[in-house]
Amino acid sequence: MTTLMARLKQRMRRFAQRPGSADLTPYRTLLAAVNTHEERVGALSDEELTAAAGELRERDVFGKDELVEVCALAREAADRALGLRPFDVQILGALGLLEGHVVEMATGEGKTLSGAIAAAGFALRGDQVHVASVNDYLAQRDAEWMGPLYELLGVSVGWLSQSSKPEERRAAYEAEVTYAAVSEIGFDVLRDRLAVDEADRIVPKPRVVLVDEADSVLVDEARVPLVLAGSTANEAADPVIADLVRRLRKDLHFEVDDEERNVYLTGAGSEAVERTLGGIDLYSDEHVQTTLSKVNVALHAHVLLHRDIDYIVRDGKVHLINDTRGRIARLQRWPDGLQAAVEAKESVAATDSGEVLDSITVQALLNRYPTVCGMTGTAVAVAEQLRTFYTLEVLVIPSNQECIREDEAPRLYTTLELKEAALVKEIASVHETGRPILVGTLDVAESERLSTKLRAAGLEPVVLNAKNDAEEATIIADAGSFDRITVSTQMAGRGTDIRLGGHDGEDHERIVGLGGLYVVGSGRHTSSRLDDQLRGRAGRQGDPGGSVFFGSLQDELVTQFAPDHDEPVEVDDDGRITDSGTLHTVEHAQRVAEGVHLEIHRNTWRYNKLVEHQRELLMAHRNKVLTTDAAWEELAKRAPERAAELKEDVSEEVLVGAARLITLYHLDQRWSEHLTFLTDLREGIHLRALARQNPLDEFHREAIPTFNRIVPDSWESAEETFAEAKIGPEGAELAAAGVKRPNTTWTYLVHDNPFSSGLEETFKGLVKMVKRK
Known part of the structure; x- marks a missing residue:
């Protein structure tokens, strides 16, 4: 009955052309064919299996029969080489990838193995494959983990990281399957574009890219520019201006807009700045493009970018935080003027800036590949963007085992203080049973504030955030242990596998009896996908679990994206809101936030289309000169x-x-x-x-x-x-x-457009300036 209902849902999606509407039926037919080869393939020796895979390379046509053969051989190879026999749903996922889809597979369903089978299939078809991951660690882990599978199928595999030397990079790209962080592939493309000798280029002609955590890479980071810079003697931020801005007062010298995404000098503020800088006229031709610009950038850095939320300071350097992962955004920086302003604000040494030699967005990088496919646990929510920007369809793969996680209705409170009090109370209550708890927070500051309150209540949480990311593997390994409370930023919300009973699974049955991992969200993210990723840490592969999200009307999500909400009508003594009208406020704010981010993506894409077209024309001319x-x-x-x-x-x-x-x-x-x-x-x-x-x-x-x-x-x-x-x-x-x-070059990513949610924000500032003048 469950299978019948799943098929009916798939057909209804297809009929209505809703997101995730790629039809699963043809792939079920192929799966049935794969299963018929099980006995034949199982009788092959290892040498015969490798030879059978090699024979596929000789085929003139790579059609449905070849897809079936690849998956049949890969299933047997995975069982022998890795001790992992792919489930039917993993074979379905591999088939979807081989057909060029973004496959949505529930968390804990084994996407890594599906991706490896697909990558091997592309390689046997004659294509070089780049498996683009979100960081170096995953690239190395997956390449080494899946290595024995590739070896048995006769497919070469390599990986590269930020620390890879040129000869190591060249060797990795010469392999049929190359695992790398998407940023590293982009940086190598940029370096190749500036090569003055054809022999210095190392990235092969793009053929296939298989994107892990596809929604994060293809959507959340699509407009992030990767930059190659060269050494210059650029002017550092002026410490005098940084000190001046520190002494300006909100509402007297500057105003912040309702969404706290832009800040403007008032008349009194302009006069104070002009007086402090020696009686200059900020709006004169001499100063409007220089001094005024520096003051505005310093003001943005001081007011709108917050330590332990947008960035941390560690080892005397400013490190940006990736707001979709909660991790340090390594090699990432704001545009040079803003980066220098934040460094001046925190009184740390200024980093090199330099002239931009070339740049490329992640979206433009991936669109170079004739074949793009990917996998993630949350693709349906961004199906429209995947179709618009990449002409990709989403294929939803059913779960191998039904998810029995209990997701409670969100709890909403009137104030931030009352929300956190209720949150601590809930954690303490569940902790008395010994059930492991994962508390997901929105930023570093909140994780530290909440852990302090938990300790004040007599609890001992383990904290995981961008400040102690080196301990991530150890903390995550035991987050499912008896009596454990883990407070984490979004670091634990995507790509992590929390085993019930700890790293050795010794207490697995005991934790199952307690209801499994209990996930508590301290607030809702600006994207529902991030909420779903956090929930997905519990209830994996048929294990029990539970989740609940807390929220308040003072949360930044609500104040920025639903500031005009109705006042609550029904409120309990502890501040919990119970009337249905107000309870939908958070969901409304989240939809508005997702709409704003989509519009930013579209707007950035419109401008970048021309730039990328110009880059293609210039590179064709440059290649002619080079070769x-x-x-x-x-x-x-x-x-x-x-x-x-x-x-x-x-x-x-x-x-x-x-x-x-x-x-x-x-x-x-x-x-x-x-x-x-x-x-x-x-x-x-x-x-x-x-x-x-x-x-x-x-x-x-x-x-x-x-x-x-x-x-x-x-x-x-x-x-x-x-x-x-x-x-x-x-x-x-x-x-x-x-x-x-x-004489020196370096690479980094730019945090594009950290403030403005659209042109209207600048219009507000301009209107204010015109009124003052």
């Missing part, structure tokens, strides 16, 4: 006398190389300058709306002519250098001619 004699031919045509003079004493091979280096230098320099221009243009383009102009149209109108000048201008500069540079038999002395690339 042919086009540079020498063009410069010889532009300066024939100089070319003839050089040919008397210098071999053509040396001249071709020198012309190539000169041309690539000026081409890359113009592209870097163009990126800076586009960044500056986009930051102020919204102001065109005040003149009844469409900002996106105006962005295109200015960006296109500027781009069209890059190649002609680079040729002119190259011609000048070609005429002036000393070129001898040993090569060109380019440094003396000003052709000098950065």
Whole structure:
């Protein structure tokens, strides 16, 4: 009956074209075919199994029969090599991936094995596969864990991390299946784009990318730019301005908007700043683009970015926190001016900034691949975005065992203080039974505040947040132990497997008898998917579990996204709200927040489409310069006398190389300058709306002519250098001619648009400024 109902739901989804509507029926047919091969494949020796997999490489066509054979062989190989025999649902997941879908599999259903089977299938089809994970740890863990499976199937596998050396990276990319964090793949692509010798490039032509935690990578981080920077002597943040901003007072010198996403100087604030800086006029031509900009950035850093919420300070450095994972966002920073302002605010040493040599968003990086597929526990909620931005459909895979977790109705309180008091009381009550409890908090500050209150109540929680992430594995391993209370940020909300009874599972049955892991959410996230990921830590693979979320009308989610909610009518003595109308406030705020984030994604995508198109055109031209004699031919045509003079004493091979280096230098320099221009243009383009102009149209109108000048201008500069540079038999002395690339480069991610939820936020600030003037 359960199977029949699942199939009926699938057909209804398909009929209504609702998210997650990819039809599962064809894959069930393929699964049945896979199961018919079980006895035959089971009789093969290891050598025969490897040979059978190798025979698939010789097929001219890779159709349904080949998919069935791959999964039959991989199921047997996984059983022999890993001691894990894939369930039917894991085979369904692998089939969905091989057909280019994002598969939604419930937490704890074994997505890693499904992904490995699919990756092996792509490799046997003749495609190189990049398995893009969310961090280095998972890339190494999964590659090593699944290694014996790949070996038995005759498929080579490699992995790389942030610390991998160039030769290690090259070896990893030469494997048929490469595991890596998505950011590392992106950084290697950026480095390849600036190569001056074809032999220095290491990333192969993109074929297939299989994305782990697909909703997080494809949606939450899609608009995050990955940046390659070069050394320059950029100006650091002014400590005088940082100190000045610290002394400004809210509502007197500055105002914060209702959503606390933007901050503006008042008239009194502007006067105070002008007086402190020696009687200057902030709005004069001399200061409006420099001093005023620095003051505004410092004010944003001081007022809107909060320590232990948006970032932590550790080892004398500012570390951003990834708000969807609760972890330190390694290698991530805000745009240079804001990063420097936060560092000045915290009185820590300023980090290098440098000029941006190239950048690419995660979305643009993944869209390079002809085949994109992925897996996650929460895809249906973002099915519309996956379809819009990647033309991907979601395939929902049923659970292997029915989830028996008990999800209680959310509890809502009038104030933050009353909510936390009720939360501590609930935790203490459940803890008396010895049942393990996982408390999910929204940020580092809340995790520490709540743990303090629990200790005051006589409880001893274990805390896991970005400050002690090195202890993550140990803490998570025993989070399901008897009598354990774990307070964690979103670090424990995605990709972690909490075993009942602790790391050795010794008390498994005892914990099952108590009801399994009890998940308590201290507040609702801005995305329902993050709530679902946290709930999913309990009730895995048929185990019991429970969950409940607490919330208050003072939570940031409500104050930012539903500030005009109705006052509660029915309130208990402890502050708990019971009237149904107000109880829907949090869900409404969450839907608004998801809508805002979707609009930010769409808006960013609209601007980035043009930039990516320009990048493709430029890289095609650059590749021609890199791989042919086009540079020498063009410069010889532009300066024939100089070319003839050089040919008397210098071999053509040396001249071709020198012309190539000169041309690539000026081409890359113009592209870097163009990126800076586009960044500056986009930051102020919204102001065109005040003149009844469409900002996106105006962005295109200015960006296109500027781009069209890059190649002609680079040729002119190259011609000048070609005429002036000393070129001898040993090569060109380019440094003396000003052709000098950065002696150091580094990579990082930019936390794009940390404040504005749309153009309307800037309009508010501009209207305030106009009124004051």
